[in-house]
Amino acid sequence: MTEIGRPVIRQGADGGVPALRTDRLGRRYGKVWGLRNCTIEVPAGAVAALVGPNGAGKTTLLQMIIGLLEPTEGQVKVFGRASRANTTQTLARVGYVAQDHPLYRDFTVADMFHLGRAMNLSWDQQLAVARVAELGIPLGRKVRHLSGGQQAQVSLTMALAKKAPLLVLDEPVSSLDPVARLEFMRDLMAAAADSALTFLIASHVVAELERFCDWLIVLSRGHVQLAGPADDLLGDHRLLTVPRATADSELPGTVVERIDSDRHSTVLVCTDPVQLAVQGHAGWQADPVSFEQLVMAYLQRPAPTVDGDPGPAAQRPWPSAKAVTR
Amino acid sequence: MFRFRLDGSSGVPPYLQLVHQVRQALLLGYLQEGDRLPTVKDVAADLVINPNTVVKAYRQLEHERLAGGRPGQGTFITAAAAPVRPEAQDLRDSLEAWLRAANEAGLDEAAVTALIAVARRDLSKERERAR
Amino acid sequence: MIWVSWRQHRSQAIAGLSLLAALAVFAILVSTSMRSAFSHDGLAACLARSEGISCPAAITGFMNSFDSVVNISFWGVLFVVPGLIGVIVGAPLLGRELELGTWRLAWSQTVPRTRWLASQLALVTAGLVLLGPAITAVITWYREPMDRLTGHFINRAYDFEGLVLTAYILCAFGFAVLTGLLLRRTVAAMVAAFGPWLVIRLVVEFMLRPRFQAPLTLRQSCPEGCNATMGLDAVPPQTGHIGDWVLGVSINAGKQVVTNYQPASRFWDFQFIEAGIFVVLTAAALGATIWLLHRRAGWTA
Numbered sequence: 001m002t003e004i005g006r007p008v009i010r011q012g013a014d015g016g017v018p019a020l021r022t023d024r025l026g027r028r029y030g031k032v033w034g035l036r037n038c039t040i041e042v043p044a045g046a047v048a049a050l051v052g053p054n055g056a057g058k059t060t061l062l063q064m065i066i067g068l069l070e071p072t073e074g075q076v077k078v079f080g081r082a083s084r085a086n087t088t089q090t091l092a093r094v095g096y097v098a099q100d101h102p103l104y105r106d107f108t109v110a111d112m113f114h115l116g117r118a119m120n121l122s123w124d125q126q127l128a129v130a131r132v133a134e135l136g137i138p139l140g141r142k143v144r145h146l147s148g149g150q151q152a153q154v155s156l157t158m159a160l161a162k163k164a165p166l167l168v169l170d171e172p173v174s175s176l177d178p179v180a181r182l183e184f185m186r187d188l189m190a191a192a193a194d195s196a197l198t199f200l201i202a203s204h205v206v207a208e209l210e211r212f213c214d215w216l217i218v219l220s221r222g223h224v225q226l227a228g229p230a231d232d233l234l235g236d237h238r239l240l241t242v243p244r245a246t247a248d249s250e251l252p253g254t255v256v257e258r259i260d261s262d263r264h265s266t267v268l269v270c271t272d273p274v275q276l277a278v279q280g281h282a283g284w285q286a287d288p289v290s291f292e293q294l295v296m297a298y299l300q301r302p303a304p305t306v307d308g309d310p311g312p313a314a315q316r317p318w319p320s321a322k323a324v325t326r
Numbered sequence: 327m328f329r330f331r332l333d334g335s336s337g338v339p340p341y342l343q344l345v346h347q348v349r350q351a352l353l354l355g356y357l358q359e360g361d362r363l364p365t366v367k368d369v370a371a372d373l374v375i376n377p378n379t380v381v382k383a384y385r386q387l388e389h390e391r392l393a394g395g396r397p398g399q400g401t402f403i404t405a406a407a408a409p410v411r412p413e414a415q416d417l418r419d420s421l422e423a424w425l426r427a428a429n430e431a432g433l434d435e436a437a438v439t440a441l442i443a444v445a446r447r448d449l450s451k452e453r454e455r456a457r
Numbered sequence: 458m459i460w461v462s463w464r465q466h467r468s469q470a471i472a473g474l475s476l477l478a479a480l481a482v483f484a485i486l487v488s489t490s491m492r493s494a495f496s497h498d499g500l501a502a503c504l505a506r507s508e509g510i511s512c513p514a515a516i517t518g519f520m521n522s523f524d525s526v527v528n529i530s531f532w533g534v535l536f537v538v539p540g541l542i543g544v545i546v547g548a549p550l551l552g553r554e555l556e557l558g559t560w561r562l563a564w565s566q567t568v569p570r571t572r573w574l575a576s577q578l579a580l581v582t583a584g585l586v587l588l589g590p591a592i593t594a595v596i597t598w599y600r601e602p603m604d605r606l607t608g609h610f611i612n613r614a615y616d617f618e619g620l621v622l623t624a625y626i627l628c629a630f631g632f633a634v635l636t637g638l639l640l641r642r643t644v645a646a647m648v649a650a651f652g653p654w655l656v657i658r659l660v661v662e663f664m665l666r667p668r669f670q671a672p673l674t675l676r677q678s679c680p681e682g683c684n685a686t687m688g689l690d691a692v693p694p695q696t697g698h699i700g701d702w703v704l705g706v707s708i709n710a711g712k713q714v715v716t717n718y719q720p721a722s723r724f725w726d727f728q729f730i731e732a733g734i735f736v737v738l739t740a741a742a743l744g745a746t747i748w749l750l751h752r753r754a755g756w757t758a
Contacts, residue, residue: 047376066565086569098561104465105557111464118460119566119573155562162566186374193367193377211332211340211375214382231339231382277454285447290337 017080019044019166019198020065025074027060033222034060038074040217040227042200044165047192049213049230050202051295057222058202059099062168065200066094078166092121095164099171101155105144109137109154116158128161135187149180153187160191169201185212206299210291218298225298230291237294238276240267241285252279257297268297327364328357332373340375344383348392352405363393363401458568458576466581469546473588476542480592484599491523495602504605504699516606516692523603532613539589539622540654543629546585548646550577551746552637571751578634578743585630589623596622606692608700609724612662619728624735629654631742638746661734667704669730670723675716676709694718 020042027035035057042048052058063069065076067083067090076083083090103112109132117123132139137150146154152172159167172188173181189212192199203209209216216233218226226233240251244265248255253271268289276286289297328351330344338346351357366384370377384401387393394404428438463470495501498519503512551574554560564570596617597604609618616622632650640646675696694703695714700721707715719727 045378047378068561068565086564086571088567088569091565091569092567094565096561096565098558098565100558102557102559102562104559104562106468107464115461115464116566118458119563119568121567158562182374186371189374189377190367190371193365193370193380208334211334211373211379214376214378231341234339273454286451287447288337 016044018042018077019046019079020200021077022061022065023075023077025061025064025076026072027057027064027069028072033072035064035219035222038219038224040224042198042215042217044079044198045196046215047199047213048201048215048217049209050200050217050219051204051206051209051299052202052219053204053299056204056219058204058219059170060222061219062096062170062200062202065166066096066168067091068096088121092162093164093166095159095162095167097152097155097159097167097169097172100175101152101172103143103151103154106142108140108142109146110139112143112154112158113139113161116161120162122163124161124163128157131157131160147180148176149183152176152180152184156184156188156191160195160197165196166198166200169199171202171204174204206292206295209295216295218295220299220301225301226295234289234291234294236272237268237270237289239287239289239293240269241265241287242267242281250279252276257300268293327368328361329364330369330373332375340373341379341383341386344369344380345386345390348383348387348403352392352403357403359403359405361403362399363403365400458573459580462577462580465577466546466584470584473542473546473584477588477591477595481595484595487523488599488602491602494519494522495605500602500606520603520606520692532616536616536658537651537655539625540629540651540658542588543585543626543631543654544633544647544650546581547630547633548637548650549643550581550634550637551750552633552641552643552646555637555641556643571747574747574750578747581630582627582743585626586623589626593618593620593622606699607690608694608702608721610700610702610719610721610727611690615724615728616662619725620732621728621735624732624739625654625658627739628657628735628742631739631746635742635746635749638749657738661731665734666727666731667719669727670719672704672717672719675718677714677716679712679714696720700724 018041020040022038022040025035025038026033038057038061050058050061060069064071064085065078065083067085067087070085078090078093081089081093083093104115107115113125113128116128117125129139132154135150135153137146137153143151143154152175156169156172159169169188173184176184188199188201191197201212210230214230216226216228216230217224237256242251242265244260244263246265248258251267251269252275253269256268256270258268259266330347332340332343336343348357348363363384364372366377366380369375369380384393384395387401388395392403392405393401395401425438428441433441498515500512500515500519503515554563560570563573568576600614600618604614604618607614609615616625629650632654633646636649637643637646640649677695691703693699694701695706695716696703696718698721702719702721704717704719706717709715
C-alpha cells in the first residue's frame with residue numbers, strides 16, 4: 001500500500017530537549033512564500049545538513065532560526081525556548097556564519113574580536129585568540145589582507161567564541177577554493193569534536209555530504225522534503241528494480257522516484273525491511289541507495305500543491321522524449 | 327597511531343567502514359590488545375568527517391567488545407586478535423582454490439567482485455524470504 | 458557599542474579632524490594678514506567714530522584685498538561643504554552595511570538592530586555636534602575683522618557662523634542615513650540625500666530666511682536728489698548701521714529711499730529659527746529610519 005509521497009520526517013531517538021525545533025514555520029515575501037509549513041527538529045549535539053538548491057528557502061529558514069527575520073507564521077524553538085526576532089535572548093542563543101562570511105574589511109582580526117566581545121553577552125576571548133594562533137592568522141592583520149579561507153576561519157572563530165549552543169553556517173565553503181574548503185571543513189569537524197555544540201550547515205552541494213552530517217534536512221521550493229537522522233533515512237530507502245508493468249500501488253512503502261525503461265522500472269521507495277520482505281517478489285531486486293541518490297531524488301520532486309500538500313512522486317522522463325516544461 | 331581511511335564511493339556508511347577497518351586490522355595483526363585508538367577529534371580532523379560518526383563507530387566497537395573507553399585516557403583495543411578458527415581456515419583454503427579457478431577461467435578482479443556481490447545478494451534475498 | 462561605533466567611524470573622525478586642522482591653518486595664515494591690514498588701515502578707529510561712513514576708500518581697499526578670499530564663488534563652494542560632510546558620514550552608516558552584507562554579522566551578535574542603530578546614531582551625532590561648532594568657531598574667528606565691516610547677517614557670514622552650520626550638517630546626515638536604509642547603496646544614498654538637502658537649503662536661505670520675521674522698513678527723504686545706487690552689500694548699509702541685513706532698496710514716488718531690512722539684533726533669533734528647521738528635519742529623518750528599521754522584518758539575502 002502506498003501513500004502519495006509525503007515528506008519523510010523522522011524524530012530523534014533521544015528524549016532530551018532538541019537543539020532546534022520549528023513548528024509549521026513559514027515566511028512570505030509579498031505574495032510569494034519563501035518557506036512554508038516547515039516542521040523540523042535537530043537533536044542536541046548533531047551536525048545537521050540543510051540541503052537544497054539556491055532559492056529553496058535555506059537562507060530564509062536559517063535567518064528565522066537565528067532571529068534576524070520574523071516568521072510570517074509558525075514558531076522556532078531553540079533548546080526549548082521560543083525565539084523572537086531581534087531580541088537579545090534569541091540572538092544570544094545562536095551563533096551565525098553568514099554566506100560569504102562578512103567581516104569589516106578595515107578591521108584587524110583583533111578588532112573583530114573586540115567587536116565580538118563588545119556586542120555579545122558571553123565571549124570567549126581566549127578561545128578566539130588560541131584558534132587563530134593555531135591557524136596561523138596574525139591578530140594584527142587587517143581582514144582585507146587575509147585570504148578567503150582565513151576570512152572564513154575568522155568568521156567561524158567569532159561564531160564559536162560567542163559560546164552559543166547552536167551554530168548555524170550558511171554555505172560556509174561555497175566561495176572557497178578546494179584546498180581552503182577542505183581545511184575549513186577539517187577545522188569545523190575538529191571544533192565539533194571539541195565541543196558539545198549543535199551545528200546546522202546549509203549547503204547546495206550534495207556530494208560528500210554523507211561524511212559531514214548525521215542529521216539531514218532536504219529543502220526544495222520552500223518546503224521540507226526529507227528530514228531525519230541520516231543513517232535511518234538511508235536504511236529506510238531502497239532502490240527496487242521491478243518489471244515495468246508493476247503499478248505504484250503494488251510497491252511497498254512510498255514511491256519517491258520512478259524511472260521507466262522499456263521492460264523494467266527503477267523505483268526509489270521509502271519502506272522498511274519488513275514491508276519489503278512481505279510485499280517483495282521473486283523477480284524484484286532491492287539495493288541500498290546512496291546518500292547522493294537519496295537527496296537528489298527528494299530534491300527533484302515536483303512542487304507541492306497549495307497548502308503544502310506534496311504532489312505525486314517524481315516521474316523522471318527520458319530527456320529527449322519531450323520538451324522540458326516548466 | 328592507527329590511521330583510518332574513508333572510501334567515499336563504496337556505498338558503505340562511514341561508521342561501518344571504521345568498524346570494518348578495526349576488525350580487519352585485528353585479524354591481520356595490525357592492531358593488538360592494549361593499542362590506543364586515535365581520539366574522536368583526531369579521526370574527525372584526519373578524515374574530515376563528522377565526529378558523531380566516529381563516536382558511533384567506537385560505540386559499535388564497544389558493543390562488539392572489540393574496544394573500550396577508559397575515562398580521560400581514550401579508547402583502547404580490548405580484544406586479543408581472534409585465533410583463526412579451524413573452520414575458518416578450511417574456508418580460507420577453499421576460497422583460495424576457487425579464486426585460482428576463477429583466474430584460470432579468465433575472470434578478472436572486477437568480474438570476481440561482481441560475481442561475489444551477486445551471490446551475496448541472492449543469498450540474502452533467500453534469507454529474507456525464508457523469514 | 459561605543460567602541461564599535463568609534464572604530465567604525467575612526468577614519469571619518471580623523472578626516473573630520475584633519476579638515477578642521479587644515480581649515481585652522483588656512484584661517485591663521487590669511488587672518489594674520491587680514492588683521493594687520495585692518496589695524497594698519499585705521500579701520501577700527503573709523504568704525505568706532507562713524508560706523509564706516511567717513512572712510513569709504515579704506516573700506517573699499519580692505520575689502521578688495523580680502524573679500525576675494527571670502528568672495529561669492531568661494532562661498533558658493535563652501536555652501537555645499539556641510540551637506541557633503543553630512544552625506545559622507547551618513548550614507549555609509551546603514552548604506553554600507555546593507556550594501557556589503559555586514560549587517561548579517563552586525564545584527565546577529567547579541568545587540569538587537571534597533572539598539573545597534575540608536576547607539577551608532579548617538580555617537581556619530583555627538584561627533585558632528587562637536588565638529589560643527591568647531592568649524593563654526595574657526596570660521597567666525599577668521600572672519601572677525603571682515604565681519605566688523607559687513608556684519609554677520611550677510612549670507613556668506615551667516616551660513617557659517619552661529620548655529621546653522623551644525624544644523625546643516627546634521628540635516629544632511631539625517632537624510633543620508635535614511636536614504637542609506639532605503640537604497641542599500643552608499644553612493645546612491647549620498648546622491649539621493651544631497652539633492653533634497655541642497656534644494657531645501659536654497660529654498661530656506663533665499664525664500665524663507667528673509668521672512669522669518671516681518672522685515673522693517675526705513676524711509677529716508679532725500680531733498681537733494683535720491684541716490685539709490687547703493688548695493689545691498691554696501692558697507693555701511695543704507696540703514697547706516699553695520700550688521701543690518703538690507704533686503705531691498707528702492708525710491709518711491711515721494712522722493713524717499715525705502716529700505717527693507719532685518720535689523721542686526723535679530724541675528725540670533727534667525728539663527729535659532731533656521732537651525733530649528735534643520736534640526737527638526739534631522740529628527741524626522743532619523744526617527745523615520747529607526748522606525749523603518751524596527752518595522753521591517755528582513756531583507757532578502
